[in-house]
Amino acid sequence: MNARRAADTERVVVTGMGWVTPLGHDLETVWSALMRGACGMAPITRFDARTFPTTFAAEVKDFDVRPFVRDIAMHANAGINSQFALGAAAQAWKQAHLHQSPPANARRVGIYLGAGEGVIDTMNYLAANIRSWDATKGRTDGAAWAKLGHSLLQAAREIEQEPNMPLAHIAREFNVRGPTSNCLTACAASTQAIGEACSILRGGEADVMIAGGAHTMIHVLGVTGFNRLTALSTSTGDPTKASRPFDMTRGGFVMGEGAGMLILETLAHARTRGAKPLAEVIGFGSSADSYRITDIEPEGRGAAAAMSQALAQAGIDPRARGSDGRPLVHYISAHGTGTKENDSIETVAVKRVFGDLAKEVPMSSVKSMLGHLIAAAGAVEFITCVLAIERGMLPPTINYSTPDPACDLDYVPNTPRASVVRTCLSNSFGFGGQNDTVCVTAFEG
Amino acid sequence: MPVPMRRVLITGVGPVSGFGVGIDALWDGLCSGATAIRPIAAWDASGFISTVAATIAPEQLDIRAVVPKNYRKATKVMARDIEIAVAAAASAVQSAGLVTRGTAEGATPTIAPARMGCHIGAGLIPADSDELAAAMQSCQTADGSFDCGEWGRTGMNNLTPLWLLKYLPNMLACHVTIIHDCQGPSNTITCAEASGGLSIGESMRVIRRGDADACLSGGAESKVNYMGLLRQTFAQRLARVPVGGDGAAAVRPFDPTADGTVLGEGGGLLVLESAESATSRGAAAWAELRGFAATQCLCEDTVGADLSNAGDDIAAAVDGALQQAGVCADEVDAVVPMGSAIACVDAAEAHALRTIFGSRAASLPLITVAPQVGIVGAGTSALAACVAARCLREQRLPARLSTSGSKKLGVDADARGAIAASLRHVVVTTTGLGGQSAAMVLGRIA
Numbered sequence: 001m002n003a004r005r006a007a008d009t010e011r012v013v014v015t016g017m018g019w020v021t022p023l024g025h026d027l028e029t030v031w032s033a034l035m036r037g038a039c040g041m042a043p044i045t046r047f048d049a050r051t052f053p054t055t056f057a058a059e060v061k062d063f064d065v066r067p068f069v070r071d072i073a074m075h076a077n078a079g080i081n082s083q084f085a086l087g088a089a090a091q092a093w094k095q096a097h098l099h100q101s102p103p104a105n106a107r108r109v110g111i112y113l114g115a116g117e118g119v120i121d122t123m124n125y126l127a128a129n130i131r132s133w134d135a136t137k138g139r140t141d142g143a144a145w146a147k148l149g150h151s152l153l154q155a156a157r158e159i160e161q162e163p164n165m166p167l168a169h170i171a172r173e174f175n176v177r178g179p180t181s182n183c184l185t186a187c188a189a190s191t192q193a194i195g196e197a198c199s200i201l202r203g204g205e206a207d208v209m210i211a212g213g214a215h216t217m218i219h220v221l222g223v224t225g226f227n228r229l230t231a232l233s234t235s236t237g238d239p240t241k242a243s244r245p246f247d248m249t250r251g252g253f254v255m256g257e258g259a260g261m262l263i264l265e266t267l268a269h270a271r272t273r274g275a276k277p278l279a280e281v282i283g284f285g286s287s288a289d290s291y292r293i294t295d296i297e298p299e300g301r302g303a304a305a306a307m308s309q310a311l312a313q314a315g316i317d318p319r320a321r322g323s324d325g326r327p328l329v330h331y332i333s334a335h336g337t338g339t340k341e342n343d344s345i346e347t348v349a350v351k352r353v354f355g356d357l358a359k360e361v362p363m364s365s366v367k368s369m370l371g372h373l374i375a376a377a378g379a380v381e382f383i384t385c386v387l388a389i390e391r392g393m394l395p396p397t398i399n400y401s402t403p404d405p406a407c408d409l410d411y412v413p414n415t416p417r418a419s420v421v422r423t424c425l426s427n428s429f430g431f432g433g434q435n436d437t438v439c440v441t442a443f444e445g
Numbered sequence: 446m447p448v449p450m451r452r453v454l455i456t457g458v459g460p461v462s463g464f465g466v467g468i469d470a471l472w473d474g475l476c477s478g479a480t481a482i483r484p485i486a487a488w489d490a491s492g493f494i495s496t497v498a499a500t501i502a503p504e505q506l507d508i509r510a511v512v513p514k515n516y517r518k519a520t521k522v523m524a525r526d527i528e529i530a531v532a533a534a535a536s537a538v539q540s541a542g543l544v545t546r547g548t549a550e551g552a553t554p555t556i557a558p559a560r561m562g563c564h565i566g567a568g569l570i571p572a573d574s575d576e577l578a579a580a581m582q583s584c585q586t587a588d589g590s591f592d593c594g595e596w597g598r599t600g601m602n603n604l605t606p607l608w609l610l611k612y613l614p615n616m617l618a619c620h621v622t623i624i625h626d627c628q629g630p631s632n633t634i635t636c637a638e639a640s641g642g643l644s645i646g647e648s649m650r651v652i653r654r655g656d657a658d659a660c661l662s663g664g665a666e667s668k669v670n671y672m673g674l675l676r677q678t679f680a681q682r683l684a685r686v687p688v689g690g691d692g693a694a695a696v697r698p699f700d701p702t703a704d705g706t707v708l709g710e711g712g713g714l715l716v717l718e719s720a721e722s723a724t725s726r727g728a729a730a731w732a733e734l735r736g737f738a739a740t741q742c743l744c745e746d747t748v749g750a751d752l753s754n755a756g757d758d759i760a761a762a763v764d765g766a767l768q769q770a771g772v773c774a775d776e777v778d779a780v781v782p783m784g785s786a787i788a789c790v791d792a793a794e795a796h797a798l799r800t801i802f803g804s805r806a807a808s809l810p811l812i813t814v815a816p817q818v819g820i821v822g823a824g825t826s827a828l829a830a831c832v833a834a835r836c837l838r839e840q841r842l843p844a845r846l847s848t849s850g851s852k853k854l855g856v857d858a859d860a861r862g863a864i865a866a867s868l869r870h871v872v873v874t875t876t877g878l879g880g881q882s883a884a885m886v887l888g889r890i891a
Contacts, residue, residue, distance in 0.1 A: 050594070168744070180740075186613055225609030286631065
């Protein structure tokens with residue numbers, strides 16, 4: 001579908017954006033940090049990780065949700081992931097001027113998040129498991145577990161771990177009563193949420209959607225899980241040098257945390273209320289690798305399918321040049337985790353889609369600076385695409401020093417680059433084989 | 446001009462429940478008036494307020510026999526929820542008469558892999574306590590607390606490297622898409638009991654917008670484990686059933702004495718398929734998926750554990766689904782509500798039914814399966830959709846148990862045997878913890 005020919009009710013525009021990230025809690029602070037090549041990584045403070053294979057992460061620092069919400073009592077038990085979600089959504093709501101004139105019909109406002117589960121009550125949960133172990137039988141004693149569980153764990157804290165809780169908090173805060181959903185496809189979740197939110201708008205089920213993601217896995221069992229998978233960087237040097245996407249010496253991803261939220265609406269609705277479109281979403285592609293539980297399909301089949309679908313929906317030929325002589329896509333926000341496998345296969349996939357033009361499409365990974373926000377990564381990276389369009393600057397891939405023959409594209413190494421940016425792809429690929437790509441472009445009336 | 450929407454048919458149903466795997470096991474169990482709720486036998490549940498559940502017995506589900514031979518190794522990293530989804534997928538594919546990589550390796554698949562999507566509702570899967578506790582034994586301090594330092598140094602190495610992948614919610618879809626080679630759009634919805642319905646709605650959108658010709662769609666979960674039972678207890682959703690208590694009798698949907706539910710293992714996957722695809726291969730559909738809608742309830746407690754004021758939101762979801770279907774309320778002949786016997790949810794659902802159906806609500810048959818198969822978490826609305834599809838094909842309503850006073854709530858849910866019924870459309874509606882409601886309208890294939 002060519003967006004230029006679509007009716008205003010079928011065009012989806014971005015009218016608000018917000019994020020809470022390891023480099024700050026508002027658009028300007030984070031963007032200027034990305035333009036400096038700053039890095040949010042440091043030793044883990046949320047628990048004592050000194051003996052873990054990985055001792056560092058990109059944590060959100062000094063975040064206080066209270067200034068972002070109407071009445072903190074409604075969110076008294078909110079987990080840290082829901083707090084990030086509220087902070088980001090409040091920024092987006094405000095940028096879209098919905099705080100001054102909220103939508104008249106709450107049933108026409110929906111939410112689609114790709115938010116992660118809450119943080120487990122680690123010490124109490126683990127104590128219940130340890131102490132109820134029956135060594136003689138070699139298994140947990142159910143009655144003992146029940147007793148410990150009921151006494152050590154708390155109701156509100158347990159319920160708040162359900163993955164749809166960030167959504168519930170946002171719904172309450174902004175009086176949302178239309179279609180809502182939460183997906184959790186690991187690292188692809190919030191890109192998928194943005195894509196499906198657009199589908200809901202185009203299908204006429206809602207006029208406005210809050211879309212994005214929120215997540216943290218910087219806790220004992222989260223780091224344990226990824227350490228066991230050997231997916232995390234275990235660098236013992238300077239943490240700010242640990243995330244090295246597309247570099248020959250890359251050694252795994254670095255965990256981040258936070259949230260990214262958008263206000264999406266039909267162009268018709270934005271026009272009616274006089275909202276200023278920041279960008280237009282013109283394509284979405286989603287695929288499954290259907291290959292292996294742990295490995296990515298080596299030819300990049302799934303990733304290429306997601307990008308190709310997004311481009312086809314956008315009406316963009318990836319092998320064609322524009323009137324300025326450049327490819328029609330001006331920037332790709334890479335999934336770019338900094339694992340050996342992802343970065344080389346993502347490179348293969350981009351070549352598969354763009355052919356000979358692949359080397360002329362700049363592609364960078366802000367995960368080198370922000371870490372990997374897991375479910376929230378896609379939404380945050382989508383926002384960097386919109387800011388790149390708005391400001392004519394590409395964020396760099398920092399820590400790039402040693403070229404890898406398997407990664408031979410233009411990764412915008414180390415320093416930001418001025419460029420006229422109209423159209424971007426934002427890629428997210430999840431553990432388990434879900435691949436999602438969104439195509440966003442400068443808004444033209 | 447809007448393009449006419451592609452019609453979406455249900456060409457396969459694969460429910461999994463305490464009655465076993467497949468639609469026949471479920472249907473026969475439901476119609477016979479039996480219950481699959483039994484004492485939890487696999488571990489000592491005496492310390493929980495509910496000691497019963499509709500569990501799937503080992504002889505009903507042997508996961509190694511369900512998967513292709515070359516995939517048996519992967520069953521080692523399947524949490525219970527994943528096993529259920531994988532079994533449901535095998536059943537759904539068989540029911541639809543599809544050839545996939547999972548049914549015949551190397552054969553030409555009925556649906557091209559790139560045109561086959563997969564949307565599965567999943568729950569928050571807890572780690573296996575035995576596995577975790579065994580791994581942590583060397584990591585405790587003198588007072589029995591967790592020794593984080595020792596865990597980081599040595600303890601975590603006791604866990605299998607793939608440990609995390611047993612518990613990520615999207616691993617249900619991961620395994621199913623690998624087994625059946627579904628390369629189209631795939632998603633994992635995590636909105637508690639509404640997850641399956643929301644997944645079905647998403648598959649419907651995907652097929653209508655032309656991104657897939659068919660999808661495996663639904664949900665699966667087992668909360669029959671320590672954390673599942675505890676969290677449901679904390680959310681005040683469970684009926685009190687001490688050791689020796691009668692589980693089915695404790696679940697009384699829409700009865701004024703309703704006081705909580707019982708958990709089950711299960712869910713289901715359906716094959717949703719575009720009418721063009723089904724027609725071209727001559728598939729006999731179970732039902733047509735006519736309409737879908739979702740809404741959000743604003744709950745006083747924010748988190749949607751107390752759903753007592755969700756009635757208008759459920760009504761809005763049902764109304765939206767009817768509108769999309771182009772079906773008026775008078776053309777609906779039965780409803781599968783959540784029917785959980787969680788008093789606040791029952792009251793909200795009854796309110797919604799009275800709102801939509803007016804005086805007809807008192808005589809409109811409700812299909813309440815919770816006394817027989819429990820509430821199956823993220824699988825709830827998918828299992829309900831399978832039941833609705835079978836009802837439409839059979840023109841029959843299954844038995845109901847336990848309830849005797851549903852008139853007081855203005856609805857028809859009292860216990861009775863299975864009966865023949867003339868069914869044009871059946872509405873399925875589910876509202877989950879968190880406040881999401883998903884409603885759909887299924888229509889009879891003429």
